Ligand SMILES: [Zn+2]
């Protein structure tokens with residue numbers, strides 16, 4: 001989806017939740033949209049936002065990220081380094097996408113397909129636990145690193 005359309009939708013979402021999209025919030029959101037494929041930490045978001053809005057403070061960026069997380073516009077994830085990272089939820093996604101984390105180069109690939117329907121059914125049947133969402137990260141070696149290993 002193009003960035004301006006995504007921004008419009010999120011604006012609407014914020015308005016419906018009774019929140020104003022201040023210029024600082026908009027700048028933060030824009031950075032997330034422009035780096036959709038990345039998994040930025042709060043500091044990284046702050047660094048990028050600051051380039052466009054030098055007056056913004058880290059606390060404002062943190063606060064905005066928390067608001068966007070509460071509204072399920074972004075998801076908080078963490079990988080091997082334990083840092084909280086922010087990940088835009090895909091439009092219309094029922095579940096959080098999975099991640100493939102390469103242990104060699106640290107790259108992260110996203111898997112959009114849910115694939116977990118039958119697993120969730122087993123959890124619900126055997127553990128009487130109502131599954132609402134999941135976090136799944138596969139640890140392994142990416143295609144590029146596999147090719148390097150055989151060179
Ligand atoms: Zn992701």
Ligand SMILES: [Zn+2]
Pocket residue numbers: 102103104105106107141142143144145
């Ligand atoms: Zn790799």
